[in-house]
Amino acid sequence: MPNIITSPVFVCKDNIDTDQIIPAQYLTLVPTIAEEYEKLGSYALVGLPDETYPVKFVAPGELKTKYQIVIAGRNFGCGSSREHAPIAMGAAGVQVVVAESFARIFFRNCVATGELYPFDARERLCDKVQTGDIATLDFDADTLTVRGTTYSLKPLGEVRPVIDAGGLFNYARQSGMIAAKG
Amino acid sequence: MTLTEKILARASGKTHVAAGDNVWVNVDLLMTHDVCGPGTIGVFKREFGQDAKVWDPKKLVIIPDHYIFTADSMSNRNVDILRDFAREQGLPYFYDVIDDPNGHWQFDASRGQLKQQYGKNYTGVCHTTLPWKGHTRPGEILFGTDSHTCMAGAFNQFATGIGNTDAGFILGTGKLLIKVPESMRFFLEGEMQPGVMAKDVILHIIGDIGFDGATYRAMQWEGPGVFAMNMDDRMTIANMAIEAGGKNAMFPYDEKTGAYVRERVAENGTKSEFEPVELEKDQTFVYDKVFNLSELEPTVACHPDPGQRKLAKEMNVTLDRAYIGSCTGGKTSDFLAFAHVVRGKNVKIDTFGVPATTKVVQELKDTLWGGISVWSILESAGVRMTENASCAACLGGPVDTFGRMNTALKCISATNRNFPGRMGSKESQVFLASPYTVAASALTGRITDPREYVS
Numbered sequence: 001m002p003n004i005i006t007s008p009v010f011v012c013k014d015n016i017d018t019d020q021i022i023p024a025q026y027l028t029l030v031p032t033i034a035e036e037y038e039k040l041g042s043y044a045l046v047g048l049p050d051e052t053y054p055v056k057f058v059a060p061g062e063l064k065t066k067y068q069i070v071i072a073g074r075n076f077g078c079g080s081s082r083e084h085a086p087i088a089m090g091a092a093g094v095q096v097v098v099a100e101s102f103a104r105i106f107f108r109n110c111v112a113t114g115e116l117y118p119f120d121a122r123e124r125l126c127d128k129v130q131t132g133d134i135a136t137l138d139f140d141a142d143t144l145t146v147r148g149t150t151y152s153l154k155p156l157g158e159v160r161p162v163i164d165a166g167g168l169f170n171y172a173r174q175s176g177m178i179a180a181k182g
Numbered sequence: 183m184t185l186t187e188k189i190l191a192r193a194s195g196k197t198h199v200a201a202g203d204n205v206w207v208n209v210d211l212l213m214t215h216d217v218c219g220p221g222t223i224g225v226f227k228r229e230f231g232q233d234a235k236v237w238d239p240k241k242l243v244i245i246p247d248h249y250i251f252t253a254d255s256m257s258n259r260n261v262d263i264l265r266d267f268a269r270e271q272g273l274p275y276f277y278d279v280i281d282d283p284n285g286h287w288q289f290d291a292s293r294g295q296l297k298q299q300y301g302k303n304y305t306g307v308c309h310t311t312l313p314w315k316g317h318t319r320p321g322e323i324l325f326g327t328d329s330h331t332c333m334a335g336a337f338n339q340f341a342t343g344i345g346n347t348d349a350g351f352i353l354g355t356g357k358l359l360i361k362v363p364e365s366m367r368f369f370l371e372g373e374m375q376p377g378v379m380a381k382d383v384i385l386h387i388i389g390d391i392g393f394d395g396a397t398y399r400a401m402q403w404e405g406p407g408v409f410a411m412n413m414d415d416r417m418t419i420a421n422m423a424i425e426a427g428g429k430n431a432m433f434p435y436d437e438k439t440g441a442y443v444r445e446r447v448a449e450n451g452t453k454s455e456f457e458p459v460e461l462e463k464d465q466t467f468v469y470d471k472v473f474n475l476s477e478l479e480p481t482v483a484c485h486p487d488p489g490q491r492k493l494a495k496e497m498n499v500t501l502d503r504a505y506i507g508s509c510t511g512g513k514t515s516d517f518l519a520f521a522h523v524v525r526g527k528n529v530k531i532d533t534f535g536v537p538a539t540t541k542v543v544q545e546l547k548d549t550l551w552g553g554i555s556v557w558s559i560l561e562s563a564g565v566r567m568t569e570n571a572s573c574a575a576c577l578g579g580p581v582d583t584f585g586r587m588n589t590a591l592k593c594i595s596a597t598n599r600n601f602p603g604r605m606g607s608k609e610s611q612v613f614l615a616s617p618y619t620v621a622a623s624a625l626t627g628r629i630t631d632p633r634e635y636v637s
Binding site: 015017019020023024025027028029030031032033047049050074075078079080081082083084086101103104105108109112113158167168169172178181 | 204217218220221224225228229248249254256257260263326327328329331343344345346347348350351354355393394397398424427429486487577578579580581599601602603604608
């Protein structure tokens with residue numbers, strides 16, 4: 001994985017739940033089927049209310065988003081255990097979510113799938129940056145730099161090597177917890 | 183140790199664990215359904231091989247329940263994927279929609295939504311099925327690919343929701359690495375007043391601690407108020423731990439729990455041995471608060487999240503629709519409470535009733551009040567009752583789902599979640615309340631305190 005990524009950011013507020021990340025009618029798509037995985041990406045964050053979020057996360061007709069970094073408020077990913085949520089964002093091309101806090105199952109699913117790096121912010125970044133701002137995330141320094149200001153993030157700690165490896169299975173094999181693939 | 187710590191210590195082969203420890207636990211039961219099962223099976227096969235066998239067929243329960251009574255072809259296909267896997271793996275606990283193990287499920291929309299379209303093995307909503315079919319046992323570890331798996335905490339069980347990847351890992355290994363959560367204690371005393379239900383208790387408490395107030399934590403319930411509750415009430419409360427962000431809910435074991443579990447494991451021939459965890463004096467909590475149940479009043483969680491607490495009596499909201507159903511609010515006791523309010527009256531707004539399980543359907547038809555079945559009493563009051571037990575519109579689902587809100591409607595619902603778009607259109611609004619409050623509101627067409635309707 002790259003040590004630094006630079007991308008426009010998409011900003012959302014508190015309590016973005018899994019129904020807003022991937023509405024329930026799209027859960028018929030099975031993430032382990034390649035073409036359905038890709039389609040899940042095209043629906044990422046489509047449940048956000050239009051009046052609050054006039055900018056579409058994935059442009060109409062596209063499969064991918066232009067925002068590799070998502071900035072959020074408190075309790076990002078609350079609600080369902082649907083792994084479709086981090087997968088939809090990952091499939092859309094998101095690499096990082098920086099939130100004030102995460103819901104437990106969403107955070108765990110980010111790590112288990114290796115789809116997203118879930119960074120905890122040290123301050124309420126969703127009120128300081130705007131959708132479309134260009135940000136640089138430095139994975140080694142644990143910082144996010146936007147419009148000349150550098151914000152320190154809480155280090156990923158023990159979950160980083162799991163995501164670096166590509167998720168739970170790859171990590172478990174690398175570290176000998178389960179047997180290598182035959 | 184707290185009850186959660188005691189179970190996790192036992193399951194990880196340790197004498198002691200503390201909050202923050204990461205431990206490998208042996209899994210007693212894994213549950214999955216039609217929404218996450220196909221993906222879980224996909225992960226399992228990708229990682230362990232096309233011919234791999236699950237770690238223990240008796241410890242896997244598969245319950246199609248989410249998107250069943252819909253003409254959506256992908257949903258129907260997903261039930262077929264579960265059936266193929268159950269057959270291939272020789273799974274004893276697959277509660278299929280149809281009877282033919284080699285058949286294909288296809289919902290027949292021309293027969294309508296109300297009349298039974300399932301075979302003899304179908305059960306309905308997974309969390310309500312698990313205890314009914316003898317799969318919940320005190321002291322055990324249950325993981326499910328559904329966030330409301332925490333409902334089984336009512337049975338002194340460690341139960342929590344996980345994603346497909348973790349579930350695929352369990353399918354191959356029977357183990358999972360988890361963090362021991364900090365515990366919060368909710369000590370209940372006093373008696374609930376007439377018109378107040380367990381749903382009001384949990385809505386009150388979520389409002390108190392906030393919608394993310396239990397994030398990463400175990401919610402442990404204690405006190406005389408807890409022991410006075412029946413198992414249905416405990417399930418309602420445990421079910422909604424996740425609505426405060428909780429990892430799990432944990433109820434102490436008592437003779438009510440034991441009797442309930444013993445009856446059902448005997449009825450279904452499931453494993454009968456279990457070892458509850460008992461309360462001990464030396465427990466560490468990060469939060470500890472006493473709640474007096476006698477002070478609680480009918481409570482509503484307003485759009486757009488379960489932490490938006492108000493009292494029903496203070497609200498003046500006009501409604502388009504009422505809904506009773508789901509794991510939280512679709513049990514027999516929920517429908518009986520609802521029927522108590524609407525009996526002999528007529529609902530004023532579109533009102534949908536979706537029993538959680540096929541057993542609830544049967545019980546409502548078998549229960550007679552003055553020689554008339556509760557089912558008929560509900561229908562006579564104008565409630566659109568379906569025999570097709572499932573999750574239905576609680577989580578929206580495909581557009582033809584029974585009760586789904588396809589336009590910007592306002593609904594009062596006995597379900598558990600009210601995020602934007604939860605029950606369909608993202609312009610719609612959901613207000614969560616008890617079956618009593620939903621029933622009284624269905625009669626008036628606006629959010630209504632049910633106490634004047636409850637004798």
